[in-house]
Amino acid sequence: MPEFNPAFVLLVGALVVAMLPRRLGAITTVAVAALALLVTAGLPLGATETYDFYGIELTTLRVDGLARPFALVFASIMLLGSVFGWSTMGTLERFAGLATAGAAIGVVLAGDLLTLFFFWELKVTTVVLLVLARRRAVSSAAAMRYLPVHLVGGVLLLGGVMWHRVSTGSLQFEKLELTGPTSLILTGFLVSAAAVPLHAWLPDTYPTATVAAMVLLSAFTTKSAVYALARGFPGLDLLIWIGVAMALFGVVFAILEDDIRRLLGYHIVSQVGFMVAAIGVGTAAAVNGATAHATAHVLYKGLLLMGAGAVVYATGRSRTSELGGLRGVLPVVLVFYMVGAFSISGLAGFSGFPAKELAVSSIGAGGEPVAQWLLKLASVGTFLSVALKLPAFTWFGRARGPVSVRRVPTTMYVAMGVAAFANIAIGLRPSLLFDLLPAPEPFVPYTAGKLVESTVLLGVTAIAFVALRARLAPKATTSLDTDVVYRELPAWLGPRLRPRVDVAVASLPRPAFPTVPAPWRRGALPELGGTVAPGWLLGGTIAGAMVFVLALTVVVG
Amino acid sequence: MILDAMIIGVFALTASFLLVLGAKWLGSAVVSRPAGTRAGELGDPRDDLFPAPAAGRPVEVDDA
Numbered sequence: 001m002p003e004f005n006p007a008f009v010l011l012v013g014a015l016v017v018a019m020l021p022r023r024l025g026a027i028t029t030v031a032v033a034a035l036a037l038l039v040t041a042g043l044p045l046g047a048t049e050t051y052d053f054y055g056i057e058l059t060t061l062r063v064d065g066l067a068r069p070f071a072l073v074f075a076s077i078m079l080l081g082s083v084f085g086w087s088t089m090g091t092l093e094r095f096a097g098l099a100t101a102g103a104a105i106g107v108v109l110a111g112d113l114l115t116l117f118f119f120w121e122l123k124v125t126t127v128v129l130l131v132l133a134r135r136r137a138v139s140s141a142a143a144m145r146y147l148p149v150h151l152v153g154g155v156l157l158l159g160g161v162m163w164h165r166v167s168t169g170s171l172q173f174e175k176l177e178l179t180g181p182t183s184l185i186l187t188g189f190l191v192s193a194a195a196v197p198l199h200a201w202l203p204d205t206y207p208t209a210t211v212a213a214m215v216l217l218s219a220f221t222t223k224s225a226v227y228a229l230a231r232g233f234p235g236l237d238l239l240i241w242i243g244v245a246m247a248l249f250g251v252v253f254a255i256l257e258d259d260i261r262r263l264l265g266y267h268i269v270s271q272v273g274f275m276v277a278a279i280g281v282g283t284a285a286a287v288n289g290a291t292a293h294a295t296a297h298v299l300y301k302g303l304l305l306m307g308a309g310a311v312v313y314a315t316g317r318s319r320t321s322e323l324g325g326l327r328g329v330l331p332v333v334l335v336f337y338m339v340g341a342f343s344i345s346g347l348a349g350f351s352g353f354p355a356k357e358l359a360v361s362s363i364g365a366g367g368e369p370v371a372q373w374l375l376k377l378a379s380v381g382t383f384l385s386v387a388l389k390l391p392a393f394t395w396f397g398r399a400r401g402p403v404s405v406r407r408v409p410t411t412m413y414v415a416m417g418v419a420a421f422a423n424i425a426i427g428l429r430p431s432l433l434f435d436l437l438p439a440p441e442p443f444v445p446y447t448a449g450k451l452v453e454s455t456v457l458l459g460v461t462a463i464a465f466v467a468l469r470a471r472l473a474p475k476a477t478t479s480l481d482t483d484v485v486y487r488e489l490p491a492w493l494g495p496r497l498r499p500r501v502d503v504a505v506a507s508l509p510r511p512a513f514p515t516v517p518a519p520w521r522r523g524a525l526p527e528l529g530g531t532v533a534p535g536w537l538l539g540g541t542i543a544g545a546m547v548f549v550l551a552l553t554v555v556v557g
Numbered sequence: 558m559i560l561d562a563m564i565i566g567v568f569a570l571t572a573s574f575l576l577v578l579g580a581k582w583l584g585s586a587v588v589s590r591p592a593g594t595r596a597g598e599l600g601d602p603r604d605d606l607f608p609a610p611a612a613g614r615p616v617e618v619d620d621a
Contacts, residue, residue: 464573477594
């Protein structure tokens with residue numbers, strides 16, 4: 001197999017798929033994803049590819065122990081997601097899915113900060129397209145809220161890269177010391193990692209995408225940010241407590257959540273918290289733990305979202321307050337979902353057990369016992385909401401509203417079956433995962449002590465669930481998150497500030513350039529749900545583009 | 558090992574009650590709103606990509 005960047009296989013494949021009819025597009029998407037996985041698996045450790053860009057050496061390919069597992073699991077989930085969405089994905093969705101996977105692999109294989117930034121921003125753009133591909137008002141509005149958040153993150157990242165280049169003369173992406181420039185880079189990474197309180201874009205955006213798109217989305221954005229943090233900021237103490245906050249915040253909001261895909265979205269925030277905390281500890285074992293957990297998480301979260309997506313597809317419902325009683329009609333989906341649920345909960349025999357044990361025990365061994373216990377607290381919440389609450393109120397009992405079920409396509413079952421097999425295989429044979437990790441640190445997950453601890457922790461939580469079941473019964477509610485700042489504050493401030501702004505604008509001389517079209521000038525476009533001012537979006541986009549051009553000029557110059 | 562198991566059992570029990578009761582308190586005090594009261598909210602069947610099937614297999618409904 002020739003050594004070339006699998007990101008380009010996916011990006012070229014995306015362009016090809018965009019020009020094909022739907023049926024041929026489905027076949028080609030799976031073929032491109034399979035080819036990208038083969039190319040990724042064939043890349044030897046140490047492979048590099050560099051280009052001269054106006055005197056700057058850009059490294060578009062760097063395969064090492066940290067990048068390889070991320071690239072492999074990204075290619076794998078793209079393949080599984082394209083099989084899962086075989087009969088539901090449209091052309092835009094396939095194009096955006098392949099392009100997002102290509103951009104995410106480009107991020108993890110980038111050897112310098114400028115290449116990283118290029119793929120980073122490409123990923124933001126393709127994620128927006130992937131969400132928009134659902135072609136519904138709710139997803140368009142969420143995509144338009146996602147865009148400015150990540151635009152700000154991207155501008156911070158680029159500002160940091162530019163400043164770092166000017167102050168050090170280097171664009172190499174290796175471990176970075178925390179300075180003024182690198183703090184901007186760190187903030188850009190944290191936005192994408194959905195670090196609390198910058199996380200609200202994730203449960204806001206992902207569940208509005210199609211069922212197949214959410215499987216892909218769950219893998220790429222946060223995990224490429226985890227990679228970037230592991231590469232750039234291992235051992236940064238601040239990350240331990242950011243990670244712990246994410247882990248706890250995610251489970252608390254998941255317990256409150258009624259929508260099954262939003263619930264799983266909060267668990268992405270929570271699980272990424274485990275990875276960020278391990279990166280903060282920064283020992284070789286802890287970075288191994290973060291990498292193992294990220295890799296396993298892509299597989300089990302993908303499986304969970306396939307299970308939840310199959311329910312949404314079959315019933316047209318996504319709230320537990322409207323579901324229930326699906327055990328008899330979607331039993332196989334329940335079995336596959338539970339494999340993912342046991343994996344995320346860290347039950348022995350499933351992929352989450354060795355991965356989470358490695359991450360959490362390395363945090364304790366790294367001298368952070370308080371963080372370790374707080375993460376165990378988050379593990380209890382994970383088991384409660386993902387493995388007990390969600391299935392209890394979706395598959396068991398009786399439906400809480402009129403629900404009828406359509407047949408789930410065979411390809412969805414195939415994708416779920418393969419993902420379930422992978423999770424069980426890693427759980428039973430952790431060396432499949434551990435052999436891919438960056439550092440050759442020995443770790444034995446299956447010891448009597450760890451097995452007893454895991455079994456007692458989850459067993460007692462299950463008993464507590466029986467006592468708490470009535471309190472966890474679904475209620476048709478919506479939880480307010482930190483996105484209230486940019487979702488509702490503009491709507492509240494707008495009418496109050498508008499008269500003053502109008503007076504101020506009227507006092508200005510008339511502009512010499514053409515006026516902005518009326519729909520943009522009047523405020524929110526109707527399809528955005530009146531929640532984001534397009535003027536802000538437009539201004540932000542132009543400002544971001546100007547900063548980009550300026551930065552490129554400075555860097556190149 | 559038995560002592561460790563007991564400690565982790567008490568921890569799990571306390572953690573379960575703490576998380577559920579704490580989350581419910583937070584929800585009722587600050588965070589939760591009735592569904593359908595927010596612009597661009599998820600779960601409106603009219604906005605669903607896969608609307609509920611008209612002639613699918615019915616699921617037994619809880620009349621209680």
